[in-house]
Amino acid sequence: MDIKPATSDAPAECLLSTFRLSKHYPGVQALDDIDFELLAGEVHVLFGENGAGKSTLISILAGAVQPSAGEIGIKGEPAHLSSVRDARAKGISAVFQEFSLVPTLTVAENLCLGEEPRYAAVPLLDKAALRGRAQRLLNELGFEIDCDSLVSHLSRAQQQMVEIAKSLRGNVSVLILDEPTASLTDQETQSLFELVKRLQDQGVGIIYISHRIQEIKQIANRITVLRDGQKIATVAAEDASEERLIELMTGRSIAKIYPQIASKPGQTVLEVHDLWSRNGVRNASIHVRRGEVVGIAGLVGSGKSELVRALYGLSKVTQGRVLFKGQDRTNATTAQMLADGFFYLPPDRKAEGLVLNFRSSEDMVLPILAGPLRGPAGWLRQGLSRQLARSSAQRVELTTRNLYRAVGLLSGGNQQKVMFAKGFTQSATLYVFDEPTVGVDMGTRSALYGLIQALCESGAAVVIVSSDLPEILHLTHRTYVMCRGELSGELHPPHITESRLLNLFFEPARLAA
Amino acid sequence: MSAVLKPDYTHYSHLPRRLWQLLVRAFVRVGVLPFMLVIAIVVFSLASDQFLSVQNLTNLMRQAVYLILVSMGQMLALVTGGFDLSVGTVLAITSVVSASVMSSVIQASPDAAWIAIAAGCGAGVLAGTLIGVVNGLGVAVVGVSPFIVTLGMQSVGFGIALFLTGGVPVSGLPSVFSDYFGFGSVFGISVPILVTVVCVTGMTVLMNRTVIGRHLLAVGGNARAATLSGISTRKVLLIAYLLCATLASVSGLLLTARVGTGEANLGGTIALESIAACVIAGVSLRGGMGRVENVVLGALFIGLVQNGMNLTNVGSYLQMVVLGGLLIIAVVADQLRHRLLVPED
Numbered sequence: 120m121d122i123k124p125a126t127s128d129a130p131a132e133c134l135l136s137t138f139r140l141s142k143h144y145p146g147v148q149a150l151d152d153i154d155f156e157l158l159a160g161e162v163h164v165l166f167g168e169n170g171a172g173k174s175t176l177i178s179i180l181a182g183a184v185q186p187s188a189g190e191i192g193i194k195g196e197p198a199h200l201s202s203v204r205d206a207r208a209k210g211i212s213a214v215f216q217e218f219s220l221v222p223t224l225t226v227a228e229n230l231c232l233g234e235e236p237r238y239a240a241v242p243l244l245d246k247a248a249l250r251g252r253a254q255r256l257l258n259e260l261g262f263e264i265d266c267d268s269l270v271s272h273l274s275r276a277q278q279q280m281v282e283i284a285k286s287l288r289g290n291v292s293v294l295i296l297d298e299p300t301a302s303l304t305d306q307e308t309q310s311l312f313e314l315v316k317r318l319q320d321q322g323v324g325i326i327y328i329s330h331r332i333q334e335i336k337q338i339a340n341r342i343t344v345l346r347d348g349q350k351i352a353t354v355a356a357e358d359a360s361e362e363r364l365i366e367l368m369t370g371r372s373i374a375k376i377y378p379q380i381a382s383k384p385g386q387t388v389l390e391v392h393d394l395w396s397r398n399g400v401r402n403a404s405i406h407v408r409r410g411e412v413v414g415i416a417g418l419v420g421s422g423k424s425e426l427v428r429a430l431y432g433l434s435k436v437t438q439g440r441v442l443f444k445g446q447d448r449t450n451a452t453t454a455q456m457l458a459d460g461f462f463y464l465p466p467d468r469k470a471e472g473l474v475l476n477f478r479s480s481e482d483m484v485l486p487i488l489a490g491p492l493r494g495p496a497g498w499l500r501q502g503l504s505r506q507l508a509r510s511s512a513q514r515v516e517l518t519t520r521n522l523y524r525a526v527g528l529l530s531g532g533n534q535q536k537v538m539f540a541k542g543f544t545q546s547a548t549l550y551v552f553d554e555p556t557v558g559v560d561m562g563t564r565s566a567l568y569g570l571i572q573a574l575c576e577s578g579a580a581v582v583i584v585s586s587d588l589p590e591i592l593h594l595t596h597r598t599y600v601m602c603r604g605e606l607s608g609e610l611h612p613p614h615i616t617e618s619r620l621l622n623l624f625f626e627p628a629r630l631a632a
Numbered sequence: 633m634s635a636v637l638k639p640d641y642t643h644y645s646h647l648p649r650r651l652w653q654l655l656v657r658a659f660v661r662v663g664v665l666p667f668m669l670v671i672a673i674v675v676f677s678l679a680s681d682q683f684l685s686v687q688n689l690t691n692l693m694r695q696a697v698y699l700i701l702v703s704m705g706q707m708l709a710l711v712t713g714g715f716d717l718s719v720g721t722v723l724a725i726t727s728v729v730s731a732s733v734m735s736s737v738i739q740a741s742p743d744a745a746w747i748a749i750a751a752g753c754g755a756g757v758l759a760g761t762l763i764g765v766v767n768g769l770g771v772a773v774v775g776v777s778p779f780i781v782t783l784g785m786q787s788v789g790f791g792i793a794l795f796l797t798g799g800v801p802v803s804g805l806p807s808v809f810s811d812y813f814g815f816g817s818v819f820g821i822s823v824p825i826l827v828t829v830v831c832v833t834g835m836t837v838l839m840n841r842t843v844i845g846r847h848l849l850a851v852g853g854n855a856r857a858a859t860l861s862g863i864s865t866r867k868v869l870l871i872a873y874l875l876c877a878t879l880a881s882v883s884g885l886l887l888t889a890r891v892g893t894g895e896a897n898l899g900g901t902i903a904l905e906s907i908a909a910c911v912i913a914g915v916s917l918r919g920g921m922g923r924v925e926n927v928v929l930g931a932l933f934i935g936l937v938q939n940g941m942n943l944t945n946v947g948s949y950l951q952m953v954v955l956g957g958l959l960i961i962a963v964v965a966d967q968l969r970h971r972l973l974v975p976e977d
Contacts, residue, residue: 433859450864454864463860465860470854471860474858475852475922476853476916486861488846488861489851489863491844493843497842499841499842499843499845499846
């Protein structure tokens with residue numbers, strides 16, 4: 120599905136513009152002289168790394184943050200947005216990543232939250248009016264969501280729809296969406312896009328933040344790239360190739376970000392035969408050899424992460440066999456896999472990667488506490504622990520200062536370095552990186568890729584599980600693609616291309632024998 | 633740093649602002665305890681000239697050991713992200729069971745005092761620890777919230793202790809038990825204090841120097857990260873509740889020796905007191921943070937406040953008010969400190 124601008128001959132009206140907009144925080148120039156313009160019926164994507172200034176810009180436009188300098192114009196008139204409420208009153212509405220819905224209330228109650236209708240005579244809630252108003256709103260938007268169901272019973276996408284509906288109550292001419300598809304499945308994403316298209320046709324201007332290049336190509340009309348608080352360029356979607364966007368975003372060429380990893384496939388260390396698992400993997404067979412980087416690609420929920428988690432003892436294998444270094448390790452425990460040299464880097468570092476109140480040095484050695492660091496009678500070998508933490512920190516280029524700070528206080532990039540360092544306190548045979556660079560800036564990203572390169576070239580087996588297509592395209596020597604819990608294909612160079620990958624994302628074709 | 637603790641001082645001179653910043657930094661580093669300790673000592677030494685006397689301070693130490701032991705156990709539960717409301721019941725059960733066993737053994741053979749004591753202590757600790765096993769299984773294996781399991785066990789244990797004794801204190805303990813473990817001393821140091829010193833040392837080593845100590849902190853700090861690091865959270869939780877009950881049980885034995893009878897009403901307020909001691913000592917209610925030394929100080933602080941209030945004739949009803957208030961203040965302070973420590977959580 121392609122959504123292109125609502126074509127009309129008359130030039131579209133400019134809904135919202137900024138002139139030399141700047142925001143200065145103590146020590147940081149978060150936004151620097153930004154000129155930005157949003158037309159009616161346009162999807163204008165903001166693109167940039169974390170910390171590039173996207174969030175600051177939309178926060179200002181939504182009235183949540185006041186600019187230090189510069190002007191904002193609404194339909195050509197200079198305007199001042201003193202609060203979110205004020206911005207709403209002027210037709211600008213934002214949907215941020217954190218949902219503002221109350222899960223224990225119904226859809227209708229949520230949609231009227233804060234503006235509940237009351238009877239004229241007595242100050243009691245007019246439930247009929249409330250339902251009616253909510254239903255009208257949903258009908259207008261064409262959402263088929265039951266007004267009376269609890270928000271907690273809805274799917275993630277439906278919740279997103281309700282959130283959007285809530286943001287569209289009243290008169291809205293500008294809608295700001297901050298990574299709305301971050302946790303949606305593919306189908307849900309498609310229905311969101313249809314909604315965006317409908318709003319576009321009604322002349323609503325949409326500011327859309329996303330990191331996903333495929334997605335941007337699909338719905339954007341124009342793309343503004345930000346870097347370090349400055350506007351780098353505004354380009355038409357037709358003219359924006361993926362490489363150009365990445366180069367604009369990072370200021371460096373693709374070749375400098377992704378290293379050329381030499382491949383010398385050796386002994387097979389991991390063999391998975393016809394694996395079915397309780398967390399939803401169906402009949403998957405893969406193998407991984409020393410000295411190669413194997414990708415596992417797929418959409419969120421395709422089973423790519425679930426597969427490696429089942430191998431690591433995090434979910435039960437119901438059928439099939441797992442051989443690791445020639446030994447049967449079907450349903451081995453996590454501790455066993457770790458001791459055998461299977462390193463797994465989980466995708467969500469805050470939720471399951473790091474103990475945030477530990478120092479980095481303590482966090483790094485968690486996986487080897489019960490291993491090399493266990494002395495006689497359960498004594499902790501502190502000298503060794505310190506030494507290993509220091510040397511691992513050196514390898515991932517984590518400064519000494521950060522080594523002894525609480526991990527929770529580090530930046531995302533440094534936290535990810537700590538995650539990687541866990542793999543270097545003990546040399547493993549197989550490294551499985553599940554979304555290795557999620558939420559990490561480009562500089563750190565290329566450093567992490569360098570580490571992956573070094574591992575592979577020193578003879579370790581590496582698996583990269585990733586939703587980030589460029590990562591799969593540029594780093595892997597061989598890539599499995601998963602779709603709905605099954606393997607939908609295996610690609611070898613030169614066939615690891617975007618279009619082939621995307622095809623396999625959506626159709627669970629049988630593996631070509 | 634968060635904006636919460638940064639009032640606008642621009643219209644003041646620089647000195648108070650610098651002082652304030654220093655205090656805030658000290659607070660983030662060491663928590664609320666040193667501040668409260670200083671305030672309490674100043675207030676009570678002003679209110680009573682006996683407060684700082686050597687005799688009163690040794691007295692205070694001797695009274696505080698029971699709470700110190702229980703608080704260290706409580707810390708283990710708190711550090712893993714739970715808590716143990718049933719410590720009082722462990723005290724009661726230990727007391728009643730050990731006293732009953734001792735008195736029946738001594739009745740059967742009046743000369744075997746030490747055998748009676750050994751059998752009584754063994755049976756008491758076993759009974760107390762059994763509560764810990766149930767707590768641990770409930771939390772770690774079944775996955776019930778610590779609140780419910782330990783609250784339930786609190787009632788179950790108390791009921792059993794009353795049932796066993798019919799509500800009447802168990803008497804007839806060998807006198808040497810009280811003489812030795814209640815009031816005796818070795819090398820001029822009172823035995824309860826000695827036992828406590830051994831336990832404190834053991835716990836300090838456990839938390840700082842052993843693998844299991846690090847596991848306890850990791851499970852409390854982020855259970856899923858611990859699981860992914862190959863740590864068995866079940867085992868760790870089980871150990872936490874087991875050790876917690878064991879320490880409470882030891883405390884129960886010493887207290888029984890002190891009062892000279894087996895009582896089902898021992899430890900009525902100790903759950904509250906021990907949680908307060910821990911939280912004041914900077915043990916995070918979210919788990920993952922806690923130091924033995926500080927908990928000992930926290931328990932001493934509670935003892936000190938109670939002692940000071942006794943000296944200044946504050947009635948026991950008002951003491952309850954103060955204790956509850958202290959707990960709440962400590963939790964609020966913990967909240968604030970967490971916000972300063974992990975911004976934008």
